[in-house]
Amino acid sequence: MRMKGEPNKGKLYVCPTPIGNLEDITLRVLAVLARVNLIAAEDTRHTRKLLTHYGIKTPLLSYHSHNQKARGEELLARLARGEHIALVSDAGTPGISDPGALLVREAVARGIPVEALPGPSAVLTALVVSGLDSSRFVFEGFLPARRRRRALEELAGERRTIIFFEAPHRLLATLEDILAIIGDRPVAVARELTKVHEEVFRGKVSEALAYFRERPPQGEVTVVLAGREAPPEGAARKTENASLEEKVPELVRQLTAAGMQKRAAIKEAARRFGVPAREVYALEIKAKKNAT
Secondary structure (H helix, E strand, O other): OOOOOOOOOOOEEEOOEOOOOOOOOOHHHHHHHHHOOEEEEOOHHHHHHHHHHOOOOOOEEEOOOOOHHHHHHHHHHHHHOOOOEEEEOOOEOOOOOOOHHHHHHHHHHOOOOEEEOOOOOHHHHHHHHHOOOOOOEEEEEEOOOOOHHHHHHHHOOOOOEEEEEEOHHHHHHHHHHHHHHOOOOEEEEEEOOOOOOOEEEEEEHHHHHHHHHHOOOOOOEEEEEOOOOOOOOOHHHHHHHHHHHHHHHHHHHHHHHOOOOHHHHHHHHHHHHOOOHHHHHHHHHHHHHHHO
């Protein structure tokens, strides 16, 4: 079975599905789902409800994080034989924080045509409704549960708006870590987007903590956090200089303690910090004066 008007080879269609409201699906996606040979779904039970709602009877095959290697090879083989396959996730655009990304990558590597259709995205929906700066942003997926504090430390200096997903039972702990590590910045917490109980909290991190302590969150959560504000003009260089005054002499001490000659250590410090060697010499002399 081949789709009319398509070339005589298989194609992988990346099909976004609703993140809540079943009406949030494009006519083009519905047409593709109805015409392909097979739909690869993260959860076939979940996707079957969508297909039933629209009267689509295309066969389903599970493809998720627990079977992505073996099932991915099967899907790639079918694509190579000329079958057309639609890839869907439980909600939103496949390939964003789900195993669909691996299938797309492998298909591209093997020369199999891939076509991505536009559609729902919790990331963009939350960003737009947050009211925060949407001109530049970074998406972090799910923060690692065991390395969350470290991940937040790495994001503390990020000036772009930060977006990430979070499980409802971890939201309070995450907000507490943000307050402690990043500070009391503006934040929007979007819950159950496009669904009956949609909720968007906007305020400071401390205010969000107080709010959700009183109202334990449920459902899918997307957090949008304001980026770090740019320092006042002139303050950035002052802060940078203060940091170099501490870090440069310390690095020189570490390198010489490890057996490197002083001259070589100074050149290495200059290379790492991107400053002239004479500036390293000056910082070294200043550090010695301050120590006496």
